Amino acid sequence: MGSRGASSSANLQAIIAGLIIALIAAILCKGAIKPADITFPAANAITFSRLCTALAIMFWGFVGIEAFTHLSSEFKNPERDFPRALIIGLMLAGAIYWACTAVVLHFGVYSDKIAATASLPLIIVHLFGIQALWVACIIGYLTCFASLNVYAQSFARLIWTQMQYQPDHYLAQLSPGRLPLHALNVILACCCVSSLVVYALKINLNALIVYANGIFIMLYLLCMLAGCRLLKGRCYALAVTGCLLCLLLLAMLGWKSLYAIIMLAAYGCFYRSENAWRKTHPLAG
Template sequence: MSEAATPQPSGGTLSAAQGTAMYVGAVLGTGVIALPALAAEKAGPASLLAWLALVVLSAPLAAAFAALGARYPDAGGVATYAMKAFGERASAVVGWCFYLAVPPGAAAAALFGGAYVSSAVGGGTTTTMVTAVGLMLVVTAANTLGLRVTGRFQFMLAGLLVTLLLLAVALSLPKADTANLEPFAPHGWSAVLPAAALLVWSFAGWEAITHLAGEFRRPERDLPRATYSAVVIVGGLYLLVAFAVIVVLGDSASRSDAPLGDLMAQGLGGHARYLAAGAALLLTTGAMNAYYAGAANLGAALARDGALPGWMSRGSVAGEVPRRSLAVVSGLSFLALLGVGLTGLGAEPLVLLTTGSFVAVYAVGVAAALRLLPKGTKGRASALGACVAVAALLVMAGPYLLWPLTVAGAALLYLRLNRRRREAAGRATGQAAETAAPPLEKAPGTREAGL
């Protein structure tokens, strides 16, 4: 099938506009809530270079995944591409890495949103945890209703989110002071790389919507449109907010626990912290909504292909709701949140685990794109450009790649044990059939051998 082939309806429900909203929710997500301040703490105004670099690197990465999704629309997403390119083992590894990255990522996102609420209304850790639990319940319920409801819900959230961010930037920029850009690199130029490592979390998500490719009305047309629109929207908003945080808040940006709230307060007054809390909830809900939807579809597809228990496979067909897989994702997310609550470690370990997993998924996904996409096509060119992005992300992830390596080992072990169980079951079935079969009658005039 060529890239110029006439797009055919898939029977899905998502439009290009809804797909754009899903992308914006998945990628913009919770990164804009806290990471501009964290990056500024690492590198000062030079952190803007890290933001710009990741925006540039994400463009070919997003385009490569869009080309794969348009050509092979399947709930398995990157796991399906790995299957086609490298076989069952690679598919299972990628699928497990993505599937098991979502619960800690969702828990961290919920905690970020909860922290904004507690900053506005008080209550400390209790408010944060209660809000996080509420967010998980809402997102689980929305996805249980199916993608038609989810797509419309996401479209509404993305519209409100973009409006609030633009409003915050527009109202605060009149108080900007360019003197806050100096010194530009107070911690040296080498600090830009650690800042960029933090920001990888902000750009995880370009692969998430590939799991929903089969749910688009016309994947070959709508998925690339949604991707290109989302790259422009997400990249522009990240750069705008990061720039505003630095030039408006100055040195206080690196000490802020709620930089978006502080930014809104500059333009609207102290009560804007309530508005910031609302925006944080919208951001968090949008990101979690997109990832729950993608992971639930992926889990069902993996179960269908034998990489997860078979009882999770219901809902792997486009148009169905994978409620069993969704229940597993939601349950693991609650366990991750419980672990953080009991240990008091905070969201940082969850963020690092999630980042390492997504970088591993990107690496295998881009390798699959190079093998599957025809030479001379735009998708293939995007995949070649994405190789640079993946190499940079691997350097940034560093030791946090140990987690996806552990998950990969578990996936391969499951495949091996599952294959042995199937073979043993097959042998048992064959033996039972032989035992149940009646003895063959001897033909007249014959004798048994050896007698």
């Protein structure tokens, strides 16, 4: 899909988003769920630790902005279309997440004995029968594929941009269709190797997701700090607010955010040592 360009990927993403919305709408209609039927737990029944865990999971419904930005050049009018697409995407992700939560709470398909990933499949089987589970599984797979597709293409574009100071480098080459296929192939190879390592070592996938949360939040925090340095006026106030929210999210992750902090510190040490080496060996740079 990455070899077919951004327009083909955009069309596929739109189709997948439509399928997700159709599935949620079908559940709401078949279950005859009305707004008055949707009840949420009382505030005094919510513990802070579980709230933090839920927020960390909910954060995944909105990640992707850092990938989206690298594809902004694909818009015909980035200054006009990019903010619109971003806001629509955030609102759509929030609505889908809220609807799924409301459905799970309405049917009561949650407990310590039920895996979180099994809630929606159980509801689908209850409403439509076991045959409909295949449709839901295909839509779920396409959802994962859509996310991977966006991140792979975005990362490939980022690598190609960073290699512009070495135009003859393998990763700086574009295909006849002006696509960074070499960078994309390297990324896909790394993804395959990483998946095999996770499978071979039997690494807990849920733990990796939590650690990745810290990385995403740290990226957003660095973006907000850059905004504090570069922006003025109202935009500066928004950047400061974003910094505070990111710090709050890191605090909610607790010790699980240490992975992101350690990785950032390690990169900082590597970057400083590399700069020091380049200053002492100017010809090598």
